[in-house]
Amino acid sequence: MTKQYDVVIVGAGPAGLMAAKTAGESGLNIALIERKKDISWVRRTDAGIIALNEYIYGQIVTFNRATQTLVFPVAGFSVKYEGPWNDNRYGFHFYSPGGKRFKVGDWAELKKDPVKNSKGVALSKGKLLEGILAEAQSSGVEYFPNTNVTGVAIQDDGITVETNQKNFQGRFVVAADGVNSRIVRALGLNKQRQFSGTSCYLTRVMTGVVPPEVEGILFIMTMYGTFSISQVCDKDHYHVGIVTNDPKDELEMLLQRFTHDDPVFSPWFRNAKRVDDECCVVNTLQAIERPFYRNVILVGDACWSYQFSNALSLTAGYHLGYALTRAFLNGKMNEEGVAQYLEWYDTQIYKPYGQLPFGGGNLTQYLTAEELDYLAALPAAPAPSTASFTRVFHTILETYMPLSERIKEDHPAILEKFKAMGEDMEKNLEEKKKAGFPNK
Numbered sequence: 344m345t346k347q348y349d350v351v352i353v354g355a356g357p358a359g360l361m362a363a364k365t366a367g368e369s370g371l372n373i374a375l376i377e378r379k380k381d382i383s384w385v386r387r388t389d390a391g392i393i394a395l396n397e398y399i400y401g402q403i404v405t406f407n408r409a410t411q412t413l414v415f416p417v418a419g420f421s422v423k424y425e426g427p428w429n430d431n432r433y434g435f436h437f438y439s440p441g442g443k444r445f446k447v448g449d450w451a452e453l454k455k456d457p458v459k460n461s462k463g464v465a466l467s468k469g470k471l472l473e474g475i476l477a478e479a480q481s482s483g484v485e486y487f488p489n490t491n492v493t494g495v496a497i498q499d500d501g502i503t504v505e506t507n508q509k510n511f512q513g514r515f516v517v518a519a520d521g522v523n524s525r526i527v528r529a530l531g532l533n534k535q536r537q538f539s540g541t542s543c544y545l546t547r548v549m550t551g552v553v554p555p556e557v558e559g560i561l562f563i564m565t566m567y568g569t570f571s572i573s574q575v576c577d578k579d580h581y582h583v584g585i586v587t588n589d590p591k592d593e594l595e596m597l598l599q600r601f602t603h604d605d606p607v608f609s610p611w612f613r614n615a616k617r618v619d620d621e622c623c624v625v626n627t628l629q630a631i632e633r634p635f636y637r638n639v640i641l642v643g644d645a646c647w648s649y650q651f652s653n654a655l656s657l658t659a660g661y662h663l664g665y666a667l668t669r670a671f672l673n674g675k676m677n678e679e680g681v682a683q684y685l686e687w688y689d690t691q692i693y694k695p696y697g698q699l700p701f702g703g704g705n706l707t708q709y710l711t712a713e714e715l716d717y718l719a720a721l722p723a724a725p726a727p728s729t730a731s732f733t734r735v736f737h738t739i740l741e742t743y744m745p746l747s748e749r750i751k752e753d754h755p756a757i758l759e760k761f762k763a764m765g766e767d768m769e770k771n772l773e774e775k776k777k778a779g780f781p782n783k
């Protein structure tokens with residue numbers, strides 16, 4: 344007879360692991376199913392950066408360097424971490440095609456006091472996950488690696504999770520299977536979600552990369568692609584990546600051109616060595632408003648529009664773990680039982696951030712290389728530091744808005760082109776959608 348679990352959790356990423364650990368510690372009977380053989384082996388691009396010391400989605404994280412503990416004071420939990428780390432994260436630098444730089448954060452100044460000023464710590468994601476898994480297992484969570492979930496069947500008194508190994512039965516099922524979630528698709532929940540494109544990433548892990556400063560994330564805009572460079576946790580290791588919204592783009596060839604042939608940027612890679620490659624394909628679908636469907640609960644990237652982040656996925660898993668505990672304590676194995684998690688998701692996450700519009704368009708489609716060089720070099724001083732992808736757009740706007748008169752005098756065509764880009768937003772979004780594959 345199939346064993347009946349209190350909760351079957353699909354996916355041992357940060358969200359699923361944290362939900363398993365939290366509910367397992369409370370004594371619930373948990374099966375945690377993961378398709379990978381070894382979760383410490385991370386192949387899907389992820390720089391392992393945990394943003395620190397600033398509020399993102401209403402949450403904040405600090406890192407105690409002495410004890411190697413991530414502390415989540417808003418949610419009220421902490422996570423021990425045993426592995427390499429590096430907290431050289433002071434913001435973003437944006438490069439134009441000619442190598443001019445717009446700085447978000449004065450890194451030379453900020454790095455004088457890393458404890459106060461660091462905006463992020465790069466960890467080994469594999470080691471972070473392994474540590475949480477060990478804690479979950481020591482609380483009795485039963486772990487099933489190398490097990491691929493293929494479907495779910497919902498009955499009145501429970502749910503069957505079908506896998507390539509055997510079936511699992513649970514009173515609740517947690518879909519923590521990440522972006523492009525198979526469970527969300529199998530339940531038909533993607534059908535109502537607005538699709539806004541497919542992003543393809545190729546990331547090369549390299550040593551010996553020497554840009555002028557690399558104590559943060561570099562975005563490099565060239566006329567043939569947008570690249571990023573970021574230091575990861577291992578000494579002298581960097582992620583050098585390209586992202587595009589057109590699955591037909593030849594990422595390998597474009598990355599090769601950037602690191603070998605670009606007259607401005609290839610000198611940074613003269614002595615660089617390729618260590619490894621990571622990649623991923625991510626569909627952008629509108630966030631799900633209510634992450635609950637007949638006792639299947641969605642958490643982390645599975646219900647979000649894009650990247651929830653490791654920190655927020657841990658936080659969501661933590662809230663869900665306790666909500667599940669309360670459901671069993673109160674004898675309410677239903678939607679009302681997990682209201683604590685649904686309420687948190689609704690008020691703290693979905694309502695403030697879940698309905699942000701997706702823009703279309705790429706600056707290099709509109710501006711020339713010379714115009715981009717002019718803009719990058721224009722601000723007289725670095726903008727205030729942030730490592731938040733949402734906040735940085737406001738920072739850019741706040742920097743350039745007061746300069747609009749000057750831009751109008753120097754390069755009137757630039758403002759006209761920005762106007763055209765704004766008008767073309769819908770058209771560009773449609774093109775992005777057409778190039779992608781929604782896979783609903």
Ligand SMILES: Cc1cc2nc3c(=O)[nH]c(=O)nc-3n(C[C@H](O)[C@H](O)[C@H](O)COP(=O)(O)OP(=O)(O)OC[C@H]3O[C@@H](n4cnc5c(N)ncnc54)[C@H](O)[C@@H]3O)c2cc1C
Nearest residue numbers: 354356357358378390391392492520521643644651652653
């Ligand atoms: C290019 C890129 C870079 C990123 N860099 C960062 C970063 O530096 N810092 C940061 O905080 N966030 C980063 N993110 C975001 C971060 O990776 C995610 O938000 C986070 O991993 C989401 O956690 P999750 O637990 O919801 O899902 P995931 O981490 O994706 O975990 C899902 C798990 O489910 C398993 N699974 C999937 N399908 C099945 C199935 N059918 N059966 C069984 N198991 C299954 C997967 O193997 C995986 O282990 C990045 C994302 C991208 C795309």
